[in-house]
Amino acid sequence: MAMAAVVFLFVLMGFLPTCPAAERSTAPLSHEEQIRLGERIYREGILPSGEAVQAVVKGDITVPGTSFTCVSCHLRSGLGSSEGGVVTPPTNGAILFKPYNSSYKDVTNDKRYLPSIGQRVAYTDQTLARAIQAGVNPSGLTMNPVMPRYLLDDKDMALLITYLKSLSVDFSPGVSEREINFATVITDDVPPEEYEAMLLPLQRYVNLKNGSINLYRNQKRSERMAASMLVSSELMYKKMTLARWMLKGPAETWRKQLEEYYRTQPVFALLGGISHGDWKPIHDFSEAHHLPCLFPQTEYPVISETDWYTLYLSKGYYQEGEGAARFLNNSDETAPGGKVLQIVRASRESQALAKGFEETWRELGHDAAVTISLQPGEKLLEDTLHNALKTEKPAAILIWDESGAVPVLDLLSSDALRPARVLVSGSQQAQHFGAIPEKVRAFTYITYPYRLPQDDAIYNIYIAPYKKNPTTAGAYDLNLKSSFITTQILTSALMDMRGNYYRDNFFDVIGMMPDQRYPLYERVSFGPGQRYASKGCYIVQLGSGDKPELIKKSDWVIH
Amino acid sequence: MLKMMTAVLRFLSIMVLCLFFTGTAFAAKSEYRRTIEHYAVPDVVLVNQDGHKVHLKTYLQSNNPVVVEFIFGTCTTICPILSAGYANLQQKLGADVRNVKLVSISIDPEHDTPNVMKEYLKKYRAKPGWDFLTGSRSDIDKVMYAFNAYIPNKMSHFPLTLFRSPSDGSWIRIFGLMSSSEFLNEFHKVAKK
Numbered sequence: 001m002a003m004a005a006v007v008f009l010f011v012l013m014g015f016l017p018t019c020p021a022a023e024r025s026t027a028p029l030s031h032e033e034q035i036r037l038g039e040r041i042y043r044e045g046i047l048p049s050g051e052a053v054q055a056v057v058k059g060d061i062t063v064p065g066t067s068f069t070c071v072s073c074h075l076r077s078g079l080g081s082s083e084g085g086v087v088t089p090p091t092n093g094a095i096l097f098k099p100y101n102s103s104y105k106d107v108t109n110d111k112r113y114l115p116s117i118g119q120r121v122a123y124t125d126q127t128l129a130r131a132i133q134a135g136v137n138p139s140g141l142t143m144n145p146v147m148p149r150y151l152l153d154d155k156d157m158a159l160l161i162t163y164l165k166s167l168s169v170d171f172s173p174g175v176s177e178r179e180i181n182f183a184t185v186i187t188d189d190v191p192p193e194e195y196e197a198m199l200l201p202l203q204r205y206v207n208l209k210n211g212s213i214n215l216y217r218n219q220k221r222s223e224r225m226a227a228s229m230l231v232s233s234e235l236m237y238k239k240m241t242l243a244r245w246m247l248k249g250p251a252e253t254w255r256k257q258l259e260e261y262y263r264t265q266p267v268f269a270l271l272g273g274i275s276h277g278d279w280k281p282i283h284d285f286s287e288a289h290h291l292p293c294l295f296p297q298t299e300y301p302v303i304s305e306t307d308w309y310t311l312y313l314s315k316g317y318y319q320e321g322e323g324a325a326r327f328l329n330n331s332d333e334t335a336p337g338g339k340v341l342q343i344v345r346a347s348r349e350s351q352a353l354a355k356g357f358e359e360t361w362r363e364l365g366h367d368a369a370v371t372i373s374l375q376p377g378e379k380l381l382e383d384t385l386h387n388a389l390k391t392e393k394p395a396a397i398l399i400w401d402e403s404g405a406v407p408v409l410d411l412l413s414s415d416a417l418r419p420a421r422v423l424v425s426g427s428q429q430a431q432h433f434g435a436i437p438e439k440v441r442a443f444t445y446i447t448y449p450y451r452l453p454q455d456d457a458i459y460n461i462y463i464a465p466y467k468k469n470p471t472t473a474g475a476y477d478l479n480l481k482s483s484f485i486t487t488q489i490l491t492s493a494l495m496d497m498r499g500n501y502y503r504d505n506f507f508d509v510i511g512m513m514p515d516q517r518y519p520l521y522e523r524v525s526f527g528p529g530q531r532y533a534s535k536g537c538y539i540v541q542l543g544s545g546d547k548p549e550l551i552k553k554s555d556w557v558i559h
Numbered sequence: 560m561l562k563m564m565t566a567v568l569r570f571l572s573i574m575v576l577c578l579f580f581t582g583t584a585f586a587a588k589s590e591y592r593r594t595i596e597h598y599a600v601p602d603v604v605l606v607n608q609d610g611h612k613v614h615l616k617t618y619l620q621s622n623n624p625v626v627v628e629f630i631f632g633t634c635t636t637i638c639p640i641l642s643a644g645y646a647n648l649q650q651k652l653g654a655d656v657r658n659v660k661l662v663s664i665s666i667d668p669e670h671d672t673p674n675v676m677k678e679y680l681k682k683y684r685a686k687p688g689w690d691f692l693t694g695s696r697s698d699i700d701k702v703m704y705a706f707n708a709y710i711p712n713k714m715s716h717f718p719l720t721l722f723r724s725p726s727d728g729s730w731i732r733i734f735g736l737m738s739s740s741e742f743l744n745e746f747h748k749v750a751k752k
Binding site: 062067528559 | 605606610631632633634635636637638639640642643644646647667668669670672673674682683684693694695696697712713714715716717718736737738739740
């Protein structure tokens with residue numbers, strides 16, 4: 001409070017920094033180092049001293065800048081945001097130092113509709129420092145008090161300004177006047193029919209987009225309609241390309257292959273993509289090049305709360321393990337203190353399921369599960385299982401096993417020590433739901449990370465165009481629907497970017513999108529830094545018969 | 560005819576943009592709207608930042624003042640300000656902090672798990688007495704409806720602060736963002752009631 005008063009007193013008395021802040025005593029630091037330190041102030045609200053920036057919001061609320069970072073509202077690209085009725089204008093290098101009339105074309109100079117909001121002369125270092133410290137723009141307009149006033153000394157202010165000058169200045173690679181280039185990554189463990197199914201909606205989208213260029217050229221009426229209605233009309237004549245980056249051989253060699261593709265043809269972003277292996281090498285490549293990757297089709301995403309450049313549809317197998325943990329956390333038998341027995345096959349998928357369960361179970365405050373590991377091909381003996389039940393007296397059992405879950409369920413059905421709930425993975429057992437014996441269905445619970453088939457049927461219309469294709473007629477719905485979601489989000493993102501082709505802006509605008517209802521998932525949702533669009537996983541049980549109905553036993557998101 | 564259609568379309572798109580611009584960071588007014596309301600709190604079970612179950616109806620029936628806001632963990636603009644108001648009040652209250660119940664209810668229950676909420680509270684240096692609640696989408700919807708605060712989509716949310724009077728259970732509803740002194744002023748009115 002007292003600090004705020006001092007700042008405003010300084011403003012009133014005109015004691016603002018009078019020389020360009022960026023030129024002050026930063027000489028010993030290299031330009032890169034200044035940018036790094038400025039970026040830290042912008043993104044984390046941490047000063048080079050390690051202290052939090054101090055800020056004042058709404059006139060008199062003193063807050064640590066760590067909870068009011070610049071990036072919070074102006075976003076990573078600096079292009080600003082619109083949320084809760086507050087529009088935050090852009091503060092990137094390309095826009096700050098030029099006069100600003102908002103980025104909305106055609107209407108911005110029309111005073112009948114817009115007052116002088118968002119309009120200003122170009123910033124200088126001096127006026128920018130004044131805006132950050134005192135909330136006055138270079139045209140003398142006082143900013144809304146939701147814009148924090150930051151208490152930065154000249155040296156730290158110079159670092160921040162140096163950073164802002166470098167922020168989103170030149171468009172990212174992969175975009176030119178005439179084209180926007182994308183690629184999709186495909187690894188050679190995926191059969192051609194399957195990756196073609198992933199590609200079909202993407203390629204159709206690209207073809208439709210590029211076909212419309214001819215339409216606009218030939219039909220002036222369509223051209224005028226599009227120019228009037230599209231938020232981002234400069235896209236009209238931009239051609240879209242989609243390269244296939246095919247990766248061959250072991251995963252250790254993927255990075256080198258990706259670097260070579262990228263060197264030959266840098267792209268703006270990666271769309272979709274598919275692998276049955278671990279996505280990590282491709283994820284790391286995206287991080288290293290700040291190259292966004294939108295919705296790769298993988299069951300093995302990287303689970304990270306801080307990585308930025310890959311947006312996944314879900315956490316894959318991990319998410320099912322997470323769902324199992326949340327479900328058991330809510331059941332009377334296992335909370336608190338009830339033991340859980342895990343039977344885990346030594347395979348990538350079973351271990352991903354186990355990891356999701358173990359990490360979430362621990363986070364929920366439970367003791368680690370007792371685990372029986374099964375090597376590939378190894379059969380779980382009846383005695384081993386019975387002894388484990390006798391010794392551990394588990395309150396629930398999890399079977400993460402792509403090949404041997406049903407025989408274990410069979411053994412359990414006749415064991416008197418069996419607990420009330422046994423969980424298996426829906427993704428692992430989906431092909432064999434009918435083969436799960438009726439006698440085990442009453443105690444078998446299944447993680448199911450999608451909308452139930454009977455409810456998702458109404459969304460099949462979105463993949464109907466591909467059902468005429470003999471390859472995809474009776475299969476690959478998951479790939480088709482996933483790629484359909486990718487095209488929908490891509491459409492909105494390209495519009496919302498409003499011609500600002502910075503890669504960070506691509507994910508910034510997706511982060512600001514409303515929640516969506518698409519095929520496959522009950523809800524896909526976004527938010528700055530949220531990197532797994534679907535957060536849910538049902539727990540279901542099976543009805544009777546050869547094609548059993550799935551019966552919900554939990555909410556989509558379990559708390 | 561074509562010219563007219565284009566003109567109409569252009570006008571409509573201008574109108575949409577005008578609506579969009581009404582809350583710009585420069586143009587928004589600082590006043591807030593204040594009303595006295597009576598709400599029937601639904602009987603739902605939510606989950607707090609420690610993973611503990613909270614029976615909302617009984618939880619809000621307190622002999623101390625209660626403040627309720629709707630926020631979400633990855634919100635960019637509005638929620639940090641609302642939460643800064645809570646943090647500031649706790650700081651001002653000092654030792655009396657336990658005599659006030661500050662409640663943040665998630666409008667993004669898909670993402671706001673107890674862990675996410677705990678980290679959020681840590682960021683605002685929240686002290687005991689400030690709880691962040693999440694729950695099933697249907698229960699959260701019931702709560703939003705009950706407080707006439709239904710937000711179909713988190714990105715279109717609005718700033719709302721609700722103060723519950725311990726004396727008669729009535730609520731002061733504040734629509735808009737308050738400064739710290741305005742927040743304290745409203746709080747003291749409820750606390751003294």
